[in-house]
Amino acid sequence: MKQSYVRDPLGEAKPMYNAYNEAMTDLFKKNDKIVLLYGDFPRGAAGEMATKEYPDRVYDVGIAEANLITVAAGLAAGGKIPFTHCHGIFAVGRAYNQIRQNVAFDKFNVKMMLLNTGMLWAFMGGSHQTIEEITALRVIPNLVLFSPADPVETKKIAQAAVSHVGPVAIRVANPAVPTIYQDNFPFEVGKAVTVTEGKDATIIATGISVADALKAHDLLAKENINVRLLDMHTLKPLDEAAIIKAAKDTGAIVTVEDTSILGGLGGAVAEVIAENYLAPVKRVGIKDRFGQSGTIDELKEVYEISASHIAAAVKAVIKRKKK
Amino acid sequence: MVYQAELLNDLQNKAKTIRRESIRMIKAAGLGWVGGSFSQADIVTALVFHHMKHNPKDPNWEGRDRLIVSKAHCCETVYAALGEAGYFSKAEFDKYGKLGAILQAHTERTAPGVEYSGGSLGQGLSFALGEALSARIGAPKDASGRPIPRFRVFCILGDGECNEGQVWEAVMAAAHYKVDNLVAIVDHNKYQSGAKVIDRIDWTPVAPKFAAFNWDTVEVDGHDFNQILGVLERADKTPGKPHAIIANTIKCKGVPSLENKNVHFCAITDEIYQDAMKALA
Numbered sequence: 038m039k040q041s042y043v044r045d046p047l048g049e050a051k052p053m054y055n056a057y058n059e060a061m062t063d064l065f066k067k068n069d070k071i072v073l074l075y076g077d078f079p080r081g082a083a084g085e086m087a088t089k090e091y092p093d094r095v096y097d098v099g100i101a102e103a104n105l106i107t108v109a110a111g112l113a114a115g116g117k118i119p120f121t122h123c124h125g126i127f128a129v130g131r132a133y134n135q136i137r138q139n140v141a142f143d144k145f146n147v148k149m150m151l152l153n154t155g156m157l158w159a160f161m162g163g164s165h166q167t168i169e170e171i172t173a174l175r176v177i178p179n180l181v182l183f184s185p186a187d188p189v190e191t192k193k194i195a196q197a198a199v200s201h202v203g204p205v206a207i208r209v210a211n212p213a214v215p216t217i218y219q220d221n222f223p224f225e226v227g228k229a230v231t232v233t234e235g236k237d238a239t240i241i242a243t244g245i246s247v248a249d250a251l252k253a254h255d256l257l258a259k260e261n262i263n264v265r266l267l268d269m270h271t272l273k274p275l276d277e278a279a280i281i282k283a284a285k286d287t288g289a290i291v292t293v294e295d296t297s298i299l300g301g302l303g304g305a306v307a308e309v310i311a312e313n314y315l316a317p318v319k320r321v322g323i324k325d326r327f328g329q330s331g332t333i334d335e336l337k338e339v340y341e342i343s344a345s346h347i348a349a350a351v352k353a354v355i356k357r358k359k360k
Numbered sequence: 361m362v363y364q365a366e367l368l369n370d371l372q373n374k375a376k377t378i379r380r381e382s383i384r385m386i387k388a389a390g391l392g393w394v395g396g397s398f399s400q401a402d403i404v405t406a407l408v409f410h411h412m413k414h415n416p417k418d419p420n421w422e423g424r425d426r427l428i429v430s431k432a433h434c435c436e437t438v439y440a441a442l443g444e445a446g447y448f449s450k451a452e453f454d455k456y457g458k459l460g461a462i463l464q465a466h467t468e469r470t471a472p473g474v475e476y477s478g479g480s481l482g483q484g485l486s487f488a489l490g491e492a493l494s495a496r497i498g499a500p501k502d503a504s505g506r507p508i509p510r511f512r513v514f515c516i517l518g519d520g521e522c523n524e525g526q527v528w529e530a531v532m533a534a535a536h537y538k539v540d541n542l543v544a545i546v547d548h549n550k551y552q553s554g555a556k557v558i559d560r561i562d563w564t565p566v567a568p569k570f571a572a573f574n575w576d577t578v579e580v581d582g583h584d585f586n587q588i589l590g591v592l593e594r595a596d597k598t599p600g601k602p603h604a605i606i607a608n609t610i611k612c613k614g615v616p617s618l619e620n621k622n623v624h625f626c627a628i629t630d631e632i633y634q635d636a637m638k639a640l641a
Binding site (some may be wrong): 044069072092093098099101103104107109110111112113114115116117119125134135138139141143 | 421426468469475476477479480483486487488489490491492493494495496497498507525526529530533536537548
């Protein structure tokens with residue numbers, strides 16, 4: 038059963054980077070400590086506004102992700118709130134030590150936009166489709182990791198990033214995503230959003246996968262299987278209480294992500310379940326392989342992360358429930 | 361420019377003091393980076409005790425100049441200088457590298473006066489660049505429209521450290537943005553951990569590489585205070601480009617029996633200790 042703050046039908050589809058830019062246009066003007074940094078990356082509406090009106094608060098360092106992240110740390114040491122923008126694959130890949138050593142180690146107030154992450158940056162192929170960032174980033178201490186599901190949530194997360202004092206990373210997928218939430222939906226850092234209520238199983242999804250999980254909910258409802266759907270928008274700190282409650286209340290869990298199930302959201306949920314309250318878990322996501330070019334729908338089929346795959350996983354995990 | 365004998369004398373004595381303290385520190389810890397700590401000691405002395413504006417009683421003063429020691433393993437002379445300057449009690453020296461110490465094996469911001477948590481080479485110049493940019497944002501402008509930076513940033517790099525690609529990412533960006541309140545000092549002691557620089561990866565001569573990336577570049581004898589002070593002052597008066605000072609130095613300078621040997625990371629034996637204390641008296 039969908040919660041009241043979930044749009045039914047879903048709203049307009051929009052890329053989350055556009056939504057972020059809408060929010061940042063306002064946030065940037067309200068807080069003169071914010072500096073926008075780019076690694077040869079499109080600036081979007083906020084960056085273009087800032088370039089024209091506040092040119093000393095915008096810098097592009099070129100195709101140099103390591104420098105991008107560490108310059109941000111230096112700016113934070115100098116009292117600024119830097120937001121870095123580059124492809125997530127290259128921030129996490131080429132600047133991993135910089136995130137860990139220059140930003141997280143001293144808890145600098147750096148906000149890292151990880152753009153075009155996940156499997157569904159469809160045309161770009163395997164070199165650009167991330168499988169690793171949730172796994173790689175959740176193990177870094179002092180880091181808050183966000184993964185917005187829709188444009189409305191993206192704006193709340195941008196605001197939360199400014200308010201939070203300390204390192205933040207925000208993974209943003211490339212494609213347009215449907216608007217799931219009403220503007221006033223309940224958002225709290227570190228607290229999963231209940232998208233639907235149900236007793237038969239729980240789907241815990243993140244980012245671009247939430248919309249597909251919602252479709253799966255609808256498919257299952259037609260067969261009288263009613264699932265709770267949790268939007269885990271904060272991957273670190275993880276809402277362990279919601280996970281444990283889901284195991285207690287519904288007895289079976291399916292996780293969904295567009296990145297690797299090894300150590301990603303699926304791994305994180307499995308850790309919590311194993312230590313706290315046993316229930317069968319099925320992880321839907323990328324199964325230890327690299328990506329490839331295709332269309333979004335084709336890739337969802339090939340990598341088995343479509344709504345019908347999620348629904349099938351729910352049925353399979355229900356069969357394993359304790360009697 | 362020739363500086364007053366009294367000033368130069370004073371700096372030479374301070375440099376000796378920080379070298380002595382460093383030897384004691386390394387002996388107490390059991391191990392340390394003598395070579396690279398000592399090659400940079402005169403540069404560190406010139407910065408901490410003369411050229412930089414800073415206040416040991418107010419380590420977070422926003423207008424202070426910043427010292428970023430990117431070659432953060434060469435921490436002992438930095439700690440000695442900061443302790444001598446009054447950033448923390450000299451009782452901390454004996455705790456260097458021990459559990460719970462503010463003086464960690466690589467410089468960390470846990471120690472008052474330390475601006476940069478290093479250990480992963482090649483990153484400090486980027487960090488220094490970020491700090492230098494922050495000093496320019498919103499700063500009042502001079503008649504030509506150039507921002508008057510609120511503070512200066514000095515970054516000490518190793519010559520071996522410049523193998524790391526990220527150094528050159530920072531070099532390119534600093535030149536592009538004409539960050540003239542950024543001074544990089546390469547402690548060109550001709551060695552890196554396992555070998556001579558020219559034997560490991562020969563990218564010498566060093567100075568033309570920085571000049572080629574549009575930095576205002578000079579070379580000095582890194583143990584001659586007259587020259588060091590001269591080029592630091594010159595950097596202040598040369599707007600429009602970041603500044604590279606290539607300091608030709610001697611690894612382990614100050615302990616003749618160890619000078620120019622590749623003493624990178626070592627224990628201080630009783631013999632070395634006696635010898636060093638005699639040389640640094």
